[in-house]
Structure formats: structure tokens, C-alpha cells
Amino acid sequence: MATGRSLAGVYSARATRPMPLRAGARAPCAGAAAAEPAAEHVRRLVAEFDPAVPLDSAVTPPSGWYTDPDFLQLEIDSVFFRGWQAVGHIWQVKNPNDFFTGRLGNVEFVVCRDANGKLHAFHNVCRHHASLLACGSGHKTCFQCPYHGWTYGLDGTLLKATRISGIKNFNKNDFGLIPIKVATWGPFVLIRFDDESTEDNVYDTVGNEWLGSASDLLGTNGIDTSLPHICRREYIINCNWKVFCDNYLDGGYHVPYAHGDLASGLQLQSYETLTYERVSVQRCESAPAEPDDFDRLGTKALYAFVYPNFMINRYGPWMDTNLAVPLDSTRCKVVFDYFLDKSLLDDQCFIKKSLEDSEQVQIEDIALCEGVQRGLESPAYSVGRYAPSVEMAMHHFHRLMHANLRHCMNTVLYCNLVNSATFQLHKKHVCWL
Known part of the structure; x- marks a missing residue:
């Protein structure tokens, strides 16, 4: 899923791109690191919906939530790059060496089972010059880059780097595929890009994180x-x-x-x-x-x-x-x-x-x-109303969206304030010296 555009003043490119992490490293808060303040019109769009208003008096989110490209970029950062996301089902990776690929925001990913049957997910990007490694779905014993032939095991290990004789300061153990957290619940395959879940992705724990108290139902x-x-x-x-x-x-x-x-x-x-x-x-x-x-x-x-x-x-x-x-x-x-x-x-x-x-x-x-x-997209429409007897689930969805959007913007604002305060303190000491 691609937006096909820059962040247009909402965040810096670095802020919206999940950083390559080594296994076990802690992911940065999406949209927080090196972020610029959200565009003012996006802030206004978020603020135009009030989740505290009771359903029978509430108005729907404004039409800009559904039409504005900058607003979508905020959603990708604050909603899709947080928490477990369903991306497929277990029948796609039923057997060892099965795999499937996908795209979420600007993240290309591949989910696979290695020869021992262990489930993995990785960024579907070669560590050499960023070519996509795999396409579609199927059955492979390894991933070979179609660009220059670098080859990776289905456990993410770099197996072969072609024509690198003479290279210096290169350790192939540092150039395996970048892992993404993956788990299953029932027949569904889930991935997540933040690092807020438990390390032990057992069924009950994942179910509680993904579904909450609805998991039993x-x-x-x-x-x-x-x-x-x-x-x-x-x-x-x-x-x-x-x-x-x-x-x-x-x-x-x-x-x-x-x-x-x-x-x-x-x-x-x-x-x-x-x-x-x-x-x-x-x-x-x-x-x-x-x-x-x-x-x-x-x-x-x-x-x-x-x-x-x-x-x-x-x-x-x-x-x-x-x-x-x-x-x-x-x-x-x-x-x-x-x-x-x-x-x-x-x-x-x-x-x-x-x-x-x-x-x-x-x-x-x-x-x-x-x-x-x-x-x-018509100028005749701005906001609507809910039918209180039937549209409570829609209102629930909009309130969850608003909570994620507000949290992300507040996190960015806090990081900007901290960075600004640190810079001012540093400048003061430099002047004093």
C-alpha cells in the first residue's frame, strides 16, 4: 500500500519510515524521532472530531479525514505502524519454505517459514542496494536478490554476497534481513513494527494484545x-x-x-x-x-x-x-x-x-x-450525524482513530519541545565557553 508521495510537511521522511533494526533492538516511536510538527491543517482536522460528545449528540469526523493526503500519512504513522496488524492467514505459510509478501505504508515485507517450520517476517529489501527480494507468494528454499544475487536464508541470514572481494569493514552477520515481529492468532498471521508487545508471542498473549477482552468471544x-x-x-x-x-x-x-x-x-x-x-x-x-x-x-x-x-x-x-x-x-x-x-x-x-x-x-x-x-469530496458536505440506535460501532471506530492520532501528535510535539530545549541548553553552554 503506497501513498506515492512525500510527507508534504506533516513529518520528515525519517520520521515515518520504520528504521532498520537489528534483532532485539527497540523500535523508535513511529512519527516521533526527528519529526517536525504536524501540519496545522492536519491538527485542525483531528481536533474537529470530539470523541467525548455522546453518540446521540455527536457529529462524524470531517470530510478531510477521508480526502486529505497529509491526513493519511498521519494515519499510517499513528495507526498502522502501531500494534498488531493482520496481513494474511496461516494457509499461505502452511509448509516449511512457504512465503508471501505484502506492503503496508512504505514498508515492504515478507512472511515465511524456514526449513524447520519456524515463522518469520522480514523487511523485503536486500541489504546491498535495496532491491525487493521476493514477489507474490510461493515456495522457496532461499531468497536471492534479482539485482546482484545476494542470497538470504529463510531465517534471514545472509548466505552469499557476490563479488565483494576487497571490501573492508564488512561482517556478513551485520547484513542479514531486518526482522519484523510476527505472530499468529487462530488462522490469522499478524505483524507489528513497534516494540510494545511481549517477547513471548504465545497465542493468549497475542490474542489479548490484538483483540483484548473480545478474544474469548x-x-x-x-x-x-x-x-x-x-x-x-x-x-x-x-x-x-x-x-x-x-x-x-x-x-x-x-x-x-x-x-x-x-x-x-x-x-x-x-x-x-x-x-x-x-x-x-x-x-x-x-x-x-x-x-x-x-x-x-x-x-x-x-x-x-x-x-x-x-x-x-x-x-x-x-x-x-x-x-x-x-x-x-x-x-x-x-x-x-x-x-x-x-x-x-x-x-x-x-x-x-x-x-x-x-x-x-x-x-x-x-x-x-x-x-x-x-x-x-463535494463542497456541499462537511460533517454528518450518527443514527444512535445502530451506528455505535462506527462511532467506536472513529473514537479509536482519534485517540491514536492525538497520541501521535502529542508525542511529536513533546519530542520537538525536548529537542528544542536541548538545543537551547547546548547553545547556552557553547556561548558561555
Whole structure:
């Protein structure tokens, strides 16, 4: 996911780029080191949303949250470079030597299993002249740079540096791949760029850090490793990534108006929303199915949103996930992965019809999201209101965003004040000498 632009006065380039770290080194606070003050208009955009106002009186974030490139850069620093981020699933790295690649902000990464089956994640950048090492996904016994042939083991060790005879002050142990913290929870692969988590990435600890008190609810409602992966679909949508999330979080508000077929299979009066620290869960019972009806929804559906951009949908024999990845301030990529109960793997008719029904919902949602984005860019719109009885999860999402954004800006301001005070003290001593 690339913004394709400089920081445009929000932060210095150094501030937004996670620094290369040796294993065990402590990551700097994203956006803090060597940072310049946030652009004043970005500060104003953050301040225009007041998370303390009760839901029934609150206004939504201003349209600039969804259109401003500088605001997106602040989000990448303060939201995506902090805490665990879902990036894939365990079926992509099921076997030793499996790997997959991705991009988050300006970070290129690769996740892999070494020959012993240990899971790793690294910056997908050769230490010689910065070429990308791997592309896509697959099965490799090593990563060889396509530029000059430097070769790395799947444990990150530099195995071969070509044509470096005569080089001085070079220790190959200092030139392995830069590691990224990686873990799994259930069927999901997670990475993080800060250094605030425990060193022991065991299931319960990661679950508590990623999901908080919602981990038990999700872990006991069929969100586990028992469902094989069926397929992946990707959509490029002409909207800000938060527009897609907002659409997901409206408590079924849009379903009867936009998804007629889906609405007929749900008892929307049973819709309920639960909020946790970093998770919101929407639940709805399904309409009774006739004996001969096609039934992919089962008796109830659970829709879990994991802040900031990961959605888990569990219904009947299916689980699907949606990952909304920013491409720029007005475009995102949404990755859908489908998982199915083992008992139905051979029922190709059921799978085909289920995926067709899901595809229809996605097409309808894409049209909605792209229409909202165009409206957000119109001068006629600034802020909106929440429907208090259904849009509590959306409000919860916006409050979490605001907390991250404010924390990042306050950290930058503090660092700038400290740096300024240190400089003034140094200048005073120089003058005295």
C-alpha cells in the first residue's frame, strides 16, 4: 500500500519510515524521532472530531479525514505502524519454505517459514542496494536478490554476497534481513513494527494484545484454524479505506436498502452490536430457511471488526475476512479470503453459488462506497450525524482513530519541545565557553 508521495510537511521522511533494526533492538516511536510538527491543517482536522460528545449528540469526523493526503500519512504513522496488524492467514505459510509478501505504508515485507517450520517476517529489501527480494507468494528454499544475487536464508541470514572481494569493514552477520515481529492468532498471521508487545508471542498473549477482552468471544464462535482456505478475491475501490470500514460498521443500516437478497435472509430486528477495547461485534439471526432453500447463512451471523482495518464474518459453514488496505487518500484495496467447513469441500455447487451471492453483495457495497467518496469530496458536505440506535460501532471506530492520532501528535510535539530545549541548553553552554 503506497501513498506515492512525500510527507508534504506533516513529518520528515525519517520520521515515518520504520528504521532498520537489528534483532532485539527497540523500535523508535513511529512519527516521533526527528519529526517536525504536524501540519496545522492536519491538527485542525483531528481536533474537529470530539470523541467525548455522546453518540446521540455527536457529529462524524470531517470530510478531510477521508480526502486529505497529509491526513493519511498521519494515519499510517499513528495507526498502522502501531500494534498488531493482520496481513494474511496461516494457509499461505502452511509448509516449511512457504512465503508471501505484502506492503503496508512504505514498508515492504515478507512472511515465511524456514526449513524447520519456524515463522518469520522480514523487511523485503536486500541489504546491498535495496532491491525487493521476493514477489507474490510461493515456495522457496532461499531468497536471492534479482539485482546482484545476494542470497538470504529463510531465517534471514545472509548466505552469499557476490563479488565483494576487497571490501573492508564488512561482517556478513551485520547484513542479514531486518526482522519484523510476527505472530499468529487462530488462522490469522499478524505483524507489528513497534516494540510494545511481549517477547513471548504465545497465542493468549497475542490474542489479548490484538483483540483484548473480545478474544474469548471470537475464539469460541468458530473463528479458528479448523476451516480450510477456499479462495481469495481482491478489489480496488475508489474510496478512502475508512469509507469501506464505516459501511461495514453501520449496524446493518444500509442492508435493506442496498442488499435486498441478503436482507431477505436476515432477521434485521435481531441485530445487536457489542463493543470492546479494539473490537466491535455485530450479530444477527438468520431468517428460517425452507427445506429446499439454498442456505449459506446458517442460523446466525457474526461480524467482527478488529481495529483498524480487519473484518471477520462467520455465518453458517463459512468464514470470510476483509482487509481494507489504503493505497492513497481516495483509493483502497480490499482483500477477501474465504474459508469453509471441511464437510462441504466437495460440494462445488454449494461453493459456487455461495461465492456468487457474496460477490453480488461486494458489487453493491463497492457502488455505495464509491458514491460516498464522491460525496465526501463535494463542497456541499462537511460533517454528518450518527443514527444512535445502530451506528455505535462506527462511532467506536472513529473514537479509536482519534485517540491514536492525538497520541501521535502529542508525542511529536513533546519530542520537538525536548529537542528544542536541548538545543537551547547546548547553545547556552557553547556561548558561555
